[in-house]
Amino acid sequence: MLAFITTQTRSWNGSNIDAIVDADLRLGWQATEALSLSLVGRNLLHSAEQAFIAEAWESASAIERSFYLNATYKW
Structure with a gap:
């Protein structure tokens, strides 16, 4: 599955x-x-x-590129 995400400029x-x-x-x-x-x-x-601006901190929050493996076993 490939998903494209778009956002608009926010302030x-x-x-x-x-x-x-x-x-x-x-x-x-x-x-x-x-x-x-x-x-x-x-x-x-x-x-x-930059994904959002948190009210509790003066600086903006950034979300980094990430990778993970997932394994699911059903019994």
């Missing part, structure tokens, strides 16, 4: 968050009827992006 209290286009990818394999494996990559088009 809050004088700070701006730029519009972005990014992508997430999930590659999955049903190894057996009970076992499924997948590799997931998030925010693949940018190494880090």
